[in-house]
Amino acid sequence: MPGLYASTVTPNERRKNLREALTSNKIARLPGAFSPLVARMIQDAGFEGVYVSGAVVAADLALPDIGLTTLTEVALRSRQIARATDLPVLVDADTGFGEPMSAARTVSEFEDAGIAGCHFEDQVNPKRCGHLDGKEVVPTDLMVRRIKAAVNERRDENFVICARTDAAGVEGIDAAIERAKAYADAGADLIFTEALHKPEDFEKFRAATDVPLLANMTEFGKTELLSAQTLEDIGYNAVIYPVTTLRIAMGQVEDALGDIAETGTQTSWLDRMQHRSRLYEFLRYAEYNAFDQKVFTYSRENYES
Incomplete structure (x- = not known):
């Protein structure tokens, strides 16, 4: 990566x-x-x-x-x-x-x-x-x-x-x-x-x-x-x-928006979505958090002293 x-x-x-x-x-x-x-x-x-x-x-x-x-x-x-x-x-x-x-x-x-x-x-x-x-x-x-x-x-x-x-x-x-x-x-x-x-x-x-x-x-x-x-x-x-990935994504978006407009909820689409946890894997949230905790040293006590 x-x-x-x-x-x-x-x-x-x-x-x-x-x-x-x-x-x-x-x-x-x-x-x-x-x-x-x-x-x-x-x-x-x-x-x-x-x-x-x-x-x-x-x-x-x-x-x-x-x-x-x-x-x-x-x-x-x-x-x-x-x-x-x-x-x-x-x-x-x-x-x-x-x-x-x-x-x-x-x-x-x-x-x-x-x-x-x-x-x-x-x-x-x-x-x-x-x-x-x-x-x-x-x-x-x-x-x-x-x-x-x-x-x-x-x-x-x-x-x-x-x-x-x-x-x-x-x-x-x-x-x-x-x-x-x-x-x-x-x-x-x-x-x-x-x-x-x-x-x-x-x-x-x-x-x-x-x-x-x-x-x-x-x-x-x-x-x-x-x-x-x-x-x-x-x-x-x-x-x-x-154009394959765009067509796949836009086809799903168009269908989902039509369904939400009709039913008022996205619940029937949950199993067709990329899960939040999988998205976070691609965004590398855990690595960013580890990096942030290592370098971010601000505290109110240190600032006021």
């Missing part, structure tokens, strides 16, 4: 851990965290990393995922999440919050926030959710400039820069593969293959490239949901579940 106020695993070590995970024979699983507490629970459950989704940050602000959030908002939430876990944190940087110069600043801000890596996408700015129709992609050379700007600004060589291509749903999978190769040549460490439809698409992408690949297993989108083992067998190196 991390220290009481921050992780004892340095950002550099976490970046190395992510890179090692991407080159191992096991797929790295990164569930999305919509809060620091969820990130801590992801670590407790035994996953290899934490993902911060731009769609989730937007949704938590009651905004749609259409490029409305700012670098400041995303960096702040990412810093808070990275503080609460020892795991490497990969962050959705949308299109870089602007043009190539903005992508470079994004890397600088994320490095300062203790993030292990981020991904930039080749959509036009402002972007749309990757599993909606009506997406547009920028010319390959513009995305290459985004990547090169980000790579050139990187101070820690272990910070992972991932390039996401949305071209499969716009120009076709063959064009997306050619883009992925160009992005890897520009310095991207990892390629995010967005909105592929079926296992054969993932297999085709893997066969055509030799760079580490990331799959997105988001619900209710265009992609058939595949298990981590299936993706590992295909040869993918990482998988994210970007």
